[in-house]
Amino acid sequence: MSATVPFQNLRLPTEVELEIMQAVQRVVESHHYILGREVELFEQEFATYLGVKHAVAVASGTDALCLALLAGGVIRPGAEVIVPALTSPFTAIAVVRAGGWPVFADVNQKTWTLDAESVAGCITEKTVALVPVHLYGNPVDWPPLAKLAEAHDLLVLEDACQAHGALFQGVKVGALGRVAAFSFYPTKNLGAAGDGGAIVTNDELLAAQCRHLRNGGQIGRYVHDQPVFHSRLDEIQAAILRVKLPYLDAWNEQRNKVYRDYWEKLPDCIFPALPPGSRPVAHVAAMCHPQRNRLCAHLKGRGIETLIHYPVPLHQMPAFTPYAGRPCPVAETICGRVLSLPLYLSISEQEQKQAVLAIREFSSDA
Numbered sequence: 001m002s003a004t005v006p007f008q009n010l011r012l013p014t015e016v017e018l019e020i021m022q023a024v025q026r027v028v029e030s031h032h033y034i035l036g037r038e039v040e041l042f043e044q045e046f047a048t049y050l051g052v053k054h055a056v057a058v059a060s061g062t063d064a065l066c067l068a069l070l071a072g073g074v075i076r077p078g079a080e081v082i083v084p085a086l087t088s089p090f091t092a093i094a095v096v097r098a099g100g101w102p103v104f105a106d107v108n109q110k111t112w113t114l115d116a117e118s119v120a121g122c123i124t125e126k127t128v129a130l131v132p133v134h135l136y137g138n139p140v141d142w143p144p145l146a147k148l149a150e151a152h153d154l155l156v157l158e159d160a161c162q163a164h165g166a167l168f169q170g171v172k173v174g175a176l177g178r179v180a181a182f183s184f185y186p187t188k189n190l191g192a193a194g195d196g197g198a199i200v201t202n203d204e205l206l207a208a209q210c211r212h213l214r215n216g217g218q219i220g221r222y223v224h225d226q227p228v229f230h231s232r233l234d235e236i237q238a239a240i241l242r243v244k245l246p247y248l249d250a251w252n253e254q255r256n257k258v259y260r261d262y263w264e265k266l267p268d269c270i271f272p273a274l275p276p277g278s279r280p281v282a283h284v285a286a287m288c289h290p291q292r293n294r295l296c297a298h299l300k301g302r303g304i305e306t307l308i309h310y311p312v313p314l315h316q317m318p319a320f321t322p323y324a325g326r327p328c329p330v331a332e333t334i335c336g337r338v339l340s341l342p343l344y345l346s347i348s349e350q351e352q353k354q355a356v357l358a359i360r361e362f363s364s365d366a
């Protein structure tokens with residue numbers, strides 16, 4: 001049975017899809033596909049949007065995280081990097097790929113993002129960096145984490161892969177710390193037509209190092225000073241992102257409205273709380289329900305697609321067995337109860353109403 005309400009639908013307004021086709025045509029006619037004018041302009045436009053000095057466009061969010069850690073110069077054998085136990089596995093994959101040792105900290109019971117107390121308990125003499133994740137588009141509670149990082153001289157790398165345009169105390173996430181990573185995976189609030197990512201920073205030297213690394217450590221044609229992989233956003237993706245960026249704030253507003261509706265109309269579902277002073281951008285409408293698996297089956301029976309972000313906390317994920325460490329009870333509980341509801345730009349009032357009614361029907365039957 002095809003879904004009555006799909007989880008995701010990447011359709012854009014027709015006029016925007018036309019603009020995208022024209023942008024792709026422009027690149028094809030230019031015959032310039034790698035590190036050209038479109039990437040350069042997108043980097044400037046994205047940096048201006050965020051209020052930072054530099055953006056370095058790369059091939060994915062995972063690469064952005066990995067290259068930012070490498071460029072930060074903190075990774076040496078055994079270097080520990082604290083990441084939340086509840087996030088995309090790619091946050092920790094990037095740490096491992098950079099040569100770091102991921103240490104999983106529990107998340108806060110209310111916000112579901114990194115908990116300063118839990119982070120404090122994970123800091124050792126080997127800790128070199130901290131990766132707060134603005135999960136689902138919700139900014140982390142920044143001040144306690146920044147204070148801890150400063151006290152222990154840690155590099156803070158914001159994982160802003162799910163939070164393009166979110167604000168904390170009037171500052172865009174990605175501009176809060178020394179360096180941040182974004183993903184332009186197609187489902188992101190600012191998504192390409194393929195993979196893409198960016199590192200953003202105010203630090204000129206760090207930006208220069210990221211540019212050097214993303215080009216495979218090349219210092220001249222076929223001459224490299226480091227054996228690093230290359231990772232570049234291509235011109236077609238940059239041209240597409242340039243079309244979409246001016247719409248981002250309006251699209252975030254639309255997504256926020258859908259999210260608020262779920263929040264207001266589903267009192268039996270528990271949504272993550274927002275830290276004071278934050279303005280989120282709804283990326284994933286994740287909520288906890290004590291009977292998640294039964295609710296999920298009920299919704300599937302009514303043609304309403306859902307997903308789970310995330311089913312397994314990272315410290316229990318097979319890929320990270322060597323790094324397992326201490327238990328993270330809050331993340332474990334959330335992973336057992338969390339369910340993501342349909343949320344996309346083109347969701348109609350009728351589709352959302354169907355999803356809401358089906359959940360309410362489940363609650364009244366339960």
Ligand SMILES: Cc1ncc(COP(=O)(O)O)c(C=O)c1O
Nearest residue numbers: 060061062088090091161183185
């Ligand atoms: C929080 C988070 N970090 C990192 C990534 C990795 O981004 P990408 O898929 O572009 O490599 C993603 C996206 O999947 C993400 O959601």
